[in-house]
Amino acid sequence: MSAPLPVVRFTHLADLARKSSARFSSQTAFTTCMPNGMHGSLSYTDVDRLSDAFAAYLRETLGLAAGARVALQTPNCLAYPVVAFGVFKAGCVLVNTNPLYTPSEMEHQLRDSGAEALVIVDLFANKLQGILANTKVRTVVVAEVTQFFGAVPRAVIRAVMKLWYRVLPAVLVPHVRLAQALAEGAAALEAKPGALASYTQGQGLEALAALQYTGGTTGLSKGAMLTHGNLLANLEQAYAMGASHIEEGRECVLTALPLYHIFAFQFNLLCFYAVGARNVLVPSPRPVQNLQRAFDNYPITWVSGVNTLFNALLNEEWFTAFPPRQLKAAVAGGAALQGVVAQRWQRVTGTVIAEGYGLTEASPVVCFNPISGVRKPDSIGIAVAGTEIRLVDDAGQPVADGQPGELLVRGPQVMQGYWQRPDETALALRDGWLHTGDVAVVDADGYYRIVDRKKDVILVSGFNVYPNEVEDVIARMDEVLEVAVIGVPDPQTGEAVRAFIVPQGAGCDEAAVRAHCRKYLADYKVPKSVKLRTEMPKTPIGKILRKALREELREEAR
Amino acid sequence: MLTELETKLLGVMMVLIMLGMGASLTFKDFRIAFRKPQGILVGLLCQYGVMPFLGYLLAVLLGLSPPLAIGLILMGCMPGGTTSNIFTYFSKGVLALSIMMTICSTLVAVAAVPVLLEIYSGLRALPSEYKVPAGNVAQILVVLVVPTVIGMVLRKWNPNVGATVELLGGALGVVVILFLILTWVPRNHRLLATTPADVYTAAIGIGLVGMLLGYWLARLLRQDPRRSRTIALETGIQNGPLGVLIVVLTFSGEMQQQVLLIPVLYSLFIVLSSSAVTIWFRGITTREDLARDQAKVQAAPA
Numbered sequence: 001m002s003a004p005l006p007v008v009r010f011t012h013l014a015d016l017a018r019k020s021s022a023r024f025s026s027q028t029a030f031t032t033c034m035p036n037g038m039h040g041s042l043s044y045t046d047v048d049r050l051s052d053a054f055a056a057y058l059r060e061t062l063g064l065a066a067g068a069r070v071a072l073q074t075p076n077c078l079a080y081p082v083v084a085f086g087v088f089k090a091g092c093v094l095v096n097t098n099p100l101y102t103p104s105e106m107e108h109q110l111r112d113s114g115a116e117a118l119v120i121v122d123l124f125a126n127k128l129q130g131i132l133a134n135t136k137v138r139t140v141v142v143a144e145v146t147q148f149f150g151a152v153p154r155a156v157i158r159a160v161m162k163l164w165y166r167v168l169p170a171v172l173v174p175h176v177r178l179a180q181a182l183a184e185g186a187a188a189l190e191a192k193p194g195a196l197a198s199y200t201q202g203q204g205l206e207a208l209a210a211l212q213y214t215g216g217t218t219g220l221s222k223g224a225m226l227t228h229g230n231l232l233a234n235l236e237q238a239y240a241m242g243a244s245h246i247e248e249g250r251e252c253v254l255t256a257l258p259l260y261h262i263f264a265f266q267f268n269l270l271c272f273y274a275v276g277a278r279n280v281l282v283p284s285p286r287p288v289q290n291l292q293r294a295f296d297n298y299p300i301t302w303v304s305g306v307n308t309l310f311n312a313l314l315n316e317e318w319f320t321a322f323p324p325r326q327l328k329a330a331v332a333g334g335a336a337l338q339g340v341v342a343q344r345w346q347r348v349t350g351t352v353i354a355e356g357y358g359l360t361e362a363s364p365v366v367c368f369n370p371i372s373g374v375r376k377p378d379s380i381g382i383a384v385a386g387t388e389i390r391l392v393d394d395a396g397q398p399v400a401d402g403q404p405g406e407l408l409v410r411g412p413q414v415m416q417g418y419w420q421r422p423d424e425t426a427l428a429l430r431d432g433w434l435h436t437g438d439v440a441v442v443d444a445d446g447y448y449r450i451v452d453r454k455k456d457v458i459l460v461s462g463f464n465v466y467p468n469e470v471e472d473v474i475a476r477m478d479e480v481l482e483v484a485v486i487g488v489p490d491p492q493t494g495e496a497v498r499a500f501i502v503p504q505g506a507g508c509d510e511a512a513v514r515a516h517c518r519k520y521l522a523d524y525k526v527p528k529s530v531k532l533r534t535e536m537p538k539t540p541i542g543k544i545l546r547k548a549l550r551e552e553l554r555e556e557a558r
Numbered sequence: 559m560l561t562e563l564e565t566k567l568l569g570v571m572m573v574l575i576m577l578g579m580g581a582s583l584t585f586k587d588f589r590i591a592f593r594k595p596q597g598i599l600v601g602l603l604c605q606y607g608v609m610p611f612l613g614y615l616l617a618v619l620l621g622l623s624p625p626l627a628i629g630l631i632l633m634g635c636m637p638g639g640t641t642s643n644i645f646t647y648f649s650k651g652v653l654a655l656s657i658m659m660t661i662c663s664t665l666v667a668v669a670a671v672p673v674l675l676e677i678y679s680g681l682r683a684l685p686s687e688y689k690v691p692a693g694n695v696a697q698i699l700v701v702l703v704v705p706t707v708i709g710m711v712l713r714k715w716n717p718n719v720g721a722t723v724e725l726l727g728g729a730l731g732v733v734v735i736l737f738l739i740l741t742w743v744p745r746n747h748r749l750l751a752t753t754p755a756d757v758y759t760a761a762i763g764i765g766l767v768g769m770l771l772g773y774w775l776a777r778l779l780r781q782d783p784r785r786s787r788t789i790a791l792e793t794g795i796q797n798g799p800l801g802v803l804i805v806v807l808t809f810s811g812e813m814q815q816q817v818l819l820i821p822v823l824y825s826l827f828i829v830l831s832s833s834a835v836t837i838w839f840r841g842i843t844t845r846e847d848l849a850r851d852q853a854k855v856q857a858a859p860a
Contacts, residue, residue, distance in 0.1 A: 033717075034721075036721040036724065036725075037713065037717035037718075037720060037721045038717065038718050038721045038722075039717055039718060150718060152718070152722060153718045153721070153722065156721070156722055156725060160725065293717065296584060296586070297717050317590050317593065318586065318587075318590055321586070321589065321590050321593060322586050322589075322590075
């Protein structure tokens, strides 16, 4: 059992939003930084006032009830925190939605969640016609990436987007602009000043706050039910791991990962709003040069990212030649942080990079390397406060010390279940234990190491090969930019190891990779085949998708 | 040939373009560029080695008269034009390299252009009245470096202003050329009709041959094809408006008319020839991308 859970300081997420806004009033809360350096900002007071107005718009103008689902589908931009906090202040439930979804994926998520209102970025609003009628969405609010920018930069960026890049489609469904919605909400508030407090009156930590969609272990996207208590407990748990490097009101955090993803939502938005940080929002971190202006123009002290993002930064000359000087720490999650990337990061920036582990179903943080305590390379760290972890074998029995087993979690951050899916919930949550599908080992100090996804383990002649281990070895080669390892059917060994590599420069071929692997790995772990490619399939936050690589192979075989 | 107003407008626009170029830069960019300077050095070699010599060579081969010869040599000695960045963008070239080359060649111009002009005018044994005074050229270039630095400061001071100026400067680069074409061609169609073929050959040839030589030299110096195409465009596309400005500020009357002919024709035709080359390069890059796509398995949806 880990340290006892710290006191949860807030009664619900709206309370968090209000308290921080009152404490850090005129300080800058959010800045959106475009790739060309154009920017717009909101202060803590601004965010408070605007999210109040949005809450009133939902409850008064639209007449939504407490608990109604509101979908939010934007990239990182100033509209995001205003709408998200507005939803919480209205006592409604936030449904984070990936803006890159296809219409059919959108339709599935909107139908499944029963969302009644949708806030969508104008860039992708043309995907709505044809699917809206099949959902319960009655109101579409259209937001802009340049929302709350000054008039001139907004006009310039929109002109460039419209005329040069041609990415501003006409919105063909009935809709209201976010600015208009906020004006209507503000007017409603003026007419009914006491209404605001009533929206969240009597709301406790057990109330549902968000439906966070995830493919989970079975593929079909389903909504993890996260309560105010889940998210706020996890905020305290995550904060405790980094508190030594956080000064209230003085931090500047770079948000390159999308806020609709649970990692950035918890870590960048909630944690750093609670400590009065300035949050620099980058609408798209790809290509990674988009981050250059953010690093140039703002004194970034914290960065969150995934392995691919850190790796990409370390391959940019502007970053390695002039690493951010105010940087205090970086946190990595989402996918295994490769040892070589972690070492290079610490060497280049001179700061700590701490790896953690989490999943949507746990709001998300489960384990972390304490920033100022003992950090072990290749480890996801210790269980965060108030969290129990068990490693079990296929029969559900605890494994012997030092042996790999499926990681089970119990704690205040674990979700209530999947929205309207009792069968899936029963599979994932058993006796209060969340079954993660990840295989881990633990050392004598209580530090966990993820061996791999249970279903990614490759069985070569009866031996378990963990792709992460092989990837980590291959990533040490200078000629390798990115690597992914999967198992492929093999007539002799059952399964065989195959490596996919995105090379950089010349000199990366099958023979060189295999020779390199033989130096560090037992024979059965050395890739039997190596395929070079120019890019990797990735998730929205940049995790390499082994699943997609396997699917490609199946297609090929047909 | 150019009215007083047009000359002044040209000057103002040049200053704005340089302001925009400055706003696209930080001091860090320079330091980073010079950590791996091969691309830029190859570019500078093309810009100030190949082009001035090509201007001189064409002037000799075509037996151009002194006013035409100095116009051609002047164009050969000019730094890269900012429009090359736009063409590079459309041809799917290496934009960062193009921008850095333009900037470096413009900065180096302060020293290189007066010296090169002196050398090649001397070689061609031009009468002294056709010489462009070195101090004059240096002065104009120094004046242009000032807005560049102001642009850099603007960007540091307020990124919103910086980015706006940057976009404005880029757009003005095209506007200046269009302005020259639209105001100048209708008024001078008779002149165009009577201009002999060898003048056209010189004005068009220097750009096209420059691109060809730039590409070869870049490939010879082991730049990859995509970078070589970028260097080719950068080499062939000179700062035409700057050439026009220097002529206007140096010569007057009938003499100005004669010297101006090739810089103006060059500026006119380089837009057309670069557009054609850009479309061709874009096709090549697209084919290369497709070939790479087919070499790998189909990418999965994000």
